[in-house]
Amino acid sequence: MVKMLSTFAALVLLVTCQCSAQAASPAPAGGGSTPAAAPPSNASQEYLEAHNQARAEVGVGPLQWSPSLAKSASLTARLQRDKHNCSFANLANSKYGGNQLWAGGFAMTPRAAVETWVAEKKFYTYENNSCAPDHRCGVYTQVVWKKSAELGCAAAACPKDQSSLTICFYNPPGNVVGEKPY
Numbered sequence: 001m002v003k004m005l006s007t008f009a010a011l012v013l014l015v016t017c018q019c020s021a022q023a024a025s026p027a028p029a030g031g032g033s034t035p036a037a038a039p040p041s042n043a044s045q046e047y048l049e050a051h052n053q054a055r056a057e058v059g060v061g062p063l064q065w066s067p068s069l070a071k072s073a074s075l076t077a078r079l080q081r082d083k084h085n086c087s088f089a090n091l092a093n094s095k096y097g098g099n100q101l102w103a104g105g106f107a108m109t110p111r112a113a114v115e116t117w118v119a120e121k122k123f124y125t126y127e128n129n130s131c132a133p134d135h136r137c138g139v140y141t142q143v144v145w146k147k148s149a150e151l152g153c154a155a156a157a158c159p160k161d162q163s164s165l166t167i168c169f170y171n172p173p174g175n176v177v178g179e180k181p182y
């Protein structure tokens, strides 16, 4: 599907989300204080800022960066790269919310990845909590999901066509059926 476009459209973006969490599982109970985490790296900072900007635009508080979610995202992205040809991970049984982006034909940056999800905002109607046909508002509603508190993201560069797979995890997961994002 990607290949036949490549003559005319060098840029290809595909998005998906874990869009049907049935119920938010309770956040892991306190568990004491985690040891002081290393300051988020440059890329982490970009993922976080792009999320928190979209959240602020609709009056939702910021996410915190989670090194352990970022590690899970990194392991998942690398597994998809190494074993599954950089296809989307199946996150249906994940305890986290997940957004994914496959981009081909150019180098994806953390900010541009998040902005691709946020671009679905224009297809989302808050009043009736619905999405225009053929769009994936779930990637947007996960970004701004108020009850999600923690974020961790990573990307894997894929061998073919300067492509990449970006994955973000959210805890607690968003897109709970029947709830509005905020």
Ligand SMILES: *[C@@H]1O[C@H](CO)[C@@H](O)[C@H](O)[C@H]1NC(C)=O
Binding pocket: 042, 043, 046, 110
């Ligand atoms: C790191 O930060 C600089 C300055 O903000 C920015 O120009 C650059 O693109 C960032 N690099 C990555 C990999 O995010």
Ligand SMILES: *[C@@H]1O[C@H](CO)[C@@H](O)[C@H](O)[C@H]1NC(C)=O
Binding pocket: 002, 003, 085, 160
């Ligand atoms: C892997 O993905 C690329 C790009 O989508 C495709 O051209 C290639 O045929 C795939 N390889 C396998 C083994 O599925």
Ligand SMILES: *[C@@H]1O[C@H](CO)[C@@H](O)[C@H](O)[C@H]1NC(C)=O
Binding pocket: 125, 128, 130
């Ligand atoms: C939700 O509202 C929008 C804007 O008024 C409308 O276009 C859309 O059809 C509605 N969707 C549903 C499922 O009611």
